[in-house]
Each structure stands twice: as structure tokens, then as C-alpha cells.
Amino acid sequence: MPPAQIFAGRHILLVEDDFVIALDQAASLAEAGARVVGPAPTLAAALKLVAEAERLDGAILDVNLRGELSYPVADALRARSVPFVFLTGYDRSTISASYPNVPVCEKPFNLTRIAEVMFG
Template sequence: MTSSGETMMAGRRVLLAEDEFIVVCDMIGTFEACGAEVVGPASSVAEALSLVEATEDLDGAVLDINLQGEMVYPVADALKLRGVPFVFATGYDRSVIREDYLDVPRCEKPVDMRLIVTALFHELDRPEE
């Protein structure tokens, strides 16, 4: 990471919803190296929903589309209601994305974790509509 990369997420609280151990370890390391405070990780939809409800100052999230066989859309819905930006990090192609979330950035796995950080950073930096 460059020095700007090391601080691009400084002070941001980011929920990670991912059920693959190796992937989530890589995500945690990358986000923490960029200055983020990781919330979770959550390996199930129920766990992710609990974290969303329990974390008042959540800045953003990275969601795997499928967590232990359950689609992550209830978590996406909860984040959207709270105005929390998120990106999808998934092995699924675009055809699986629910129509109302086609505009959400999708990083297709396997992916360089820095690309996920950058995608979320751009979502956090977007002006509210």
C-alpha cells in the first residue's frame, strides 16, 4: 500500500459479511492496513443483521452475495434503509444480483482486496442523492 492507501479508510467503520475464512482474513488485513475499523466479520445473514442493528456509526460494508447458502439481500436492505453504502464481493456474476441492486458496485472474486477497498472508498466518497 502507498502512504495514501494506508489512510484512505482512516476512521471508517466497515462491516465485512463474508463466510470464507481465507477471504475474510485477507479482507480484514487489507481494510485494517488502510486505516479502517472492521466490524465483524459476519459469516451469516443473521449475524450481519445483528451487527448492522448494533452498530450506530457504520460507514460502509462489503457483502458476499451468498452467506452459508442464504442470499445477503436482507442485509443490503437494512444498510440501504440506514443510508450506509456498500459493495458486493462475490463469485457470482451480475445475473444473480437483484434488480434493485444492479447499481451497487460488484467485485467478482477472486479479486485483489485493494480493489474492494477502492470500490467501497468511492461509494463512501459519493455525494448523497
């Protein structure tokens, strides 16, 4: 199924600390019909969005946010039963063992791959 059908109407939290990358990712998600929540460039901003968002259907988390790890956001999403993926430029082995079943997608951003692993 194409990303446009998978993301259509879904509220997707985007957590990314690089402004240019975040804009590109947000544009791709919006093109696919998603309602982008964020993007959040910091751990604090992401946690605030998770706490305040009435609806979240999924999330894309950059693992390293300017030296802070996004694991507290992952935990908050788990508590709400929101599916998410980690997006990173690093190898899977760098992800905490606390998240063995969370999909990891490598940068650069691949919307089709993210759709498959998050909602597949």
C-alpha cells in the same frame, strides 16, 4: 487515492462466510486503517451487527452466505444510507435486479477496487 487514505478511520462491516477469506480481508482492511466491524459469517450475524453498530461508514457483502443471500443486509444498510459493495465469485447477472446501482466486485478481494467503487 491509495486504500490506506480512503479507509483510514472508517468503520467497515465485513460479511463473509469463509473463515480464511474473512481473516485475510479483515487483515487487509485493518492494514488500510479501517476499523473492521465483524466479520459476520451468517445472515443473522450480519443483521445483528448492522442493528447494533453505532457507526458504519461502508460494507463489503459476500452475496452467498452458506446458501442464504445477503440481500436483507443490503436492505438494512440502504435504510441507514451506508454505502456497500457486493463481493462475489459469480457474474453480475446473478445479482438481484433490485440492486442495479450497487457496485459488484469480483473475488478475489481487491481493496483498491473496493475503495474506488464504494467511496470513489
